Amino acid sequence: MSAKASVSITDSQDVFARRLVSEGHYSSLSAVVQRGLELVRSETEREQAEIAALRAFFEARAQGPFLSGEEGRRQTERMIVRKRRALGL
Structure with a gap:
Protein backbone atom coordinates (compact mmCIF):
# COMPACT_ATOMS: atom_id res chain seq x y z
CA MET A 1 0.00 0.00 0.00
CA SER A 2 1.25 3.48 -0.72
CA ALA A 3 0.30 6.84 0.71
CA LYS A 4 0.61 10.20 -0.98
CA ALA A 5 2.40 12.95 0.90
CA SER A 6 3.58 16.38 -0.06
CA VAL A 7 7.12 17.20 1.03
CA SER A 8 9.37 20.20 0.57
CA ILE A 9 13.02 19.78 -0.37
CA THR A 10 15.77 22.28 -1.01
CA TYR A 26 15.94 5.52 -9.86
CA SER A 27 12.71 5.38 -11.81
CA SER A 28 11.14 8.48 -10.23
CA LEU A 29 11.53 11.20 -7.64
CA SER A 30 9.25 9.16 -5.39
CA ALA A 31 11.65 6.23 -5.65
CA VAL A 32 14.54 8.49 -4.59
CA VAL A 33 12.62 9.75 -1.56
CA GLN A 34 11.49 6.21 -0.65
CA ARG A 35 15.09 4.97 -0.79
CA GLY A 36 16.20 7.88 1.39
CA LEU A 37 13.53 7.07 3.97
CA GLU A 38 14.52 3.40 3.98
CA ILE A 51 22.12 1.59 22.21
CA ALA A 52 20.07 -1.33 23.57
CA GLN A 63 25.76 -6.09 38.74
CA GLY A 64 29.41 -6.94 39.47
CA PRO A 65 31.59 -8.62 40.45
CA PHE A 66 33.85 -5.76 41.43
CA LEU A 67 37.51 -5.72 42.41
CA SER A 68 38.90 -3.77 45.29
CA GLY A 69 41.13 -0.87 44.34
CA GLU A 70 44.17 -2.78 45.53
CA GLU A 71 43.30 -5.91 43.53
CA GLY A 72 42.65 -3.78 40.45
CA ARG A 73 46.10 -2.21 40.81
CA ARG A 74 47.75 -5.64 41.21
CA GLN A 75 46.02 -7.02 38.13
CA THR A 76 46.95 -3.93 36.12
CA GLU A 77 50.59 -4.22 37.18
CA ARG A 78 50.67 -7.92 36.23
CA MET A 79 49.17 -7.09 32.85
CA ILE A 80 51.80 -4.40 32.24
CA VAL A 81 54.58 -6.83 33.17
CA ARG A 82 53.20 -9.46 30.75
CA LYS A 83 52.91 -6.93 27.93
CA ARG A 84 56.44 -5.64 28.49
CA ARG A 85 57.80 -9.18 28.42
CA ALA A 86 55.85 -9.97 25.26
CA LEU A 87 57.29 -6.86 23.60
CA GLY A 88 60.81 -7.50 24.90
CA LEU A 89 60.92 -4.34 26.98
Missing part, protein backbone atom coordinates in the same frame (compact mmCIF):
# COMPACT_ATOMS: atom_id res chain seq x y z
CA ASP A 11 16.74 23.32 -4.51
CA SER A 12 20.00 21.39 -4.27
CA GLN A 13 18.17 18.27 -3.08
CA ASP A 14 15.78 18.62 -6.02
CA VAL A 15 18.65 18.93 -8.50
CA PHE A 16 20.40 15.92 -6.99
CA ALA A 17 17.25 13.77 -6.94
CA ARG A 18 16.36 14.67 -10.53
CA ARG A 19 19.92 13.87 -11.64
CA LEU A 20 19.66 10.42 -10.02
CA VAL A 21 16.45 9.82 -11.98
CA SER A 22 17.83 11.18 -15.27
CA GLU A 23 20.96 9.01 -14.92
CA GLY A 24 18.73 5.97 -14.48
CA HIS A 25 19.60 5.21 -10.86
CA LEU A 39 18.13 4.39 4.62
CA VAL A 40 17.06 6.63 7.51
CA ARG A 41 14.89 3.82 8.91
CA SER A 42 17.75 1.32 8.65
CA GLU A 43 20.21 3.71 10.30
CA THR A 44 17.76 4.53 13.09
CA GLU A 45 17.04 0.86 13.79
CA ARG A 46 20.76 0.04 13.82
CA GLU A 47 21.48 2.91 16.24
CA GLN A 48 18.62 1.81 18.51
CA ALA A 49 19.94 -1.77 18.52
CA GLU A 50 23.45 -0.55 19.37
CA ALA A 53 23.14 -3.60 23.43
CA LEU A 54 25.26 -1.02 25.24
CA ARG A 55 22.60 -0.54 27.90
CA ALA A 56 22.38 -4.29 28.45
CA PHE A 57 26.17 -4.53 28.65
CA PHE A 58 26.45 -1.72 31.20
CA GLU A 59 23.54 -3.03 33.25
CA ALA A 60 25.19 -6.46 33.40
CA ARG A 61 28.52 -4.88 34.36
CA ALA A 62 26.83 -2.83 37.07
Whole structure:
Protein backbone atom coordinates (compact mmCIF):
# COMPACT_ATOMS: atom_id res chain seq x y z
CA MET A 1 0.00 0.00 0.00
CA SER A 2 1.25 3.48 -0.72
CA ALA A 3 0.30 6.84 0.71
CA LYS A 4 0.61 10.20 -0.98
CA ALA A 5 2.40 12.95 0.90
CA SER A 6 3.58 16.38 -0.06
CA VAL A 7 7.12 17.20 1.03
CA SER A 8 9.37 20.20 0.57
CA ILE A 9 13.02 19.78 -0.37
CA THR A 10 15.77 22.28 -1.01
CA ASP A 11 16.74 23.32 -4.51
CA SER A 12 20.00 21.39 -4.27
CA GLN A 13 18.17 18.27 -3.08
CA ASP A 14 15.78 18.62 -6.02
CA VAL A 15 18.65 18.93 -8.50
CA PHE A 16 20.40 15.92 -6.99
CA ALA A 17 17.25 13.77 -6.94
CA ARG A 18 16.36 14.67 -10.53
CA ARG A 19 19.92 13.87 -11.64
CA LEU A 20 19.66 10.42 -10.02
CA VAL A 21 16.45 9.82 -11.98
CA SER A 22 17.83 11.18 -15.27
CA GLU A 23 20.96 9.01 -14.92
CA GLY A 24 18.73 5.97 -14.48
CA HIS A 25 19.60 5.21 -10.86
CA TYR A 26 15.94 5.52 -9.86
CA SER A 27 12.71 5.38 -11.81
CA SER A 28 11.14 8.48 -10.23
CA LEU A 29 11.53 11.20 -7.64
CA SER A 30 9.25 9.16 -5.39
CA ALA A 31 11.65 6.23 -5.65
CA VAL A 32 14.54 8.49 -4.59
CA VAL A 33 12.62 9.75 -1.56
CA GLN A 34 11.49 6.21 -0.65
CA ARG A 35 15.09 4.97 -0.79
CA GLY A 36 16.20 7.88 1.39
CA LEU A 37 13.53 7.07 3.97
CA GLU A 38 14.52 3.40 3.98
CA LEU A 39 18.13 4.39 4.62
CA VAL A 40 17.06 6.63 7.51
CA ARG A 41 14.89 3.82 8.91
CA SER A 42 17.75 1.32 8.65
CA GLU A 43 20.21 3.71 10.30
CA THR A 44 17.76 4.53 13.09
CA GLU A 45 17.04 0.86 13.79
CA ARG A 46 20.76 0.04 13.82
CA GLU A 47 21.48 2.91 16.24
CA GLN A 48 18.62 1.81 18.51
CA ALA A 49 19.94 -1.77 18.52
CA GLU A 50 23.45 -0.55 19.37
CA ILE A 51 22.12 1.59 22.21
CA ALA A 52 20.07 -1.33 23.57
CA ALA A 53 23.14 -3.60 23.43
CA LEU A 54 25.26 -1.02 25.24
CA ARG A 55 22.60 -0.54 27.90
CA ALA A 56 22.38 -4.29 28.45
CA PHE A 57 26.17 -4.53 28.65
CA PHE A 58 26.45 -1.72 31.20
CA GLU A 59 23.54 -3.03 33.25
CA ALA A 60 25.19 -6.46 33.40
CA ARG A 61 28.52 -4.88 34.36
CA ALA A 62 26.83 -2.83 37.07
CA GLN A 63 25.76 -6.09 38.74
CA GLY A 64 29.41 -6.94 39.47
CA PRO A 65 31.59 -8.62 40.45
CA PHE A 66 33.85 -5.76 41.43
CA LEU A 67 37.51 -5.72 42.41
CA SER A 68 38.90 -3.77 45.29
CA GLY A 69 41.13 -0.87 44.34
CA GLU A 70 44.17 -2.78 45.53
CA GLU A 71 43.30 -5.91 43.53
CA GLY A 72 42.65 -3.78 40.45
CA ARG A 73 46.10 -2.21 40.81
CA ARG A 74 47.75 -5.64 41.21
CA GLN A 75 46.02 -7.02 38.13
CA THR A 76 46.95 -3.93 36.12
CA GLU A 77 50.59 -4.22 37.18
CA ARG A 78 50.67 -7.92 36.23
CA MET A 79 49.17 -7.09 32.85
CA ILE A 80 51.80 -4.40 32.24
CA VAL A 81 54.58 -6.83 33.17
CA ARG A 82 53.20 -9.46 30.75
CA LYS A 83 52.91 -6.93 27.93
CA ARG A 84 56.44 -5.64 28.49
CA ARG A 85 57.80 -9.18 28.42
CA ALA A 86 55.85 -9.97 25.26
CA LEU A 87 57.29 -6.86 23.60
CA GLY A 88 60.81 -7.50 24.90
CA LEU A 89 60.92 -4.34 26.98
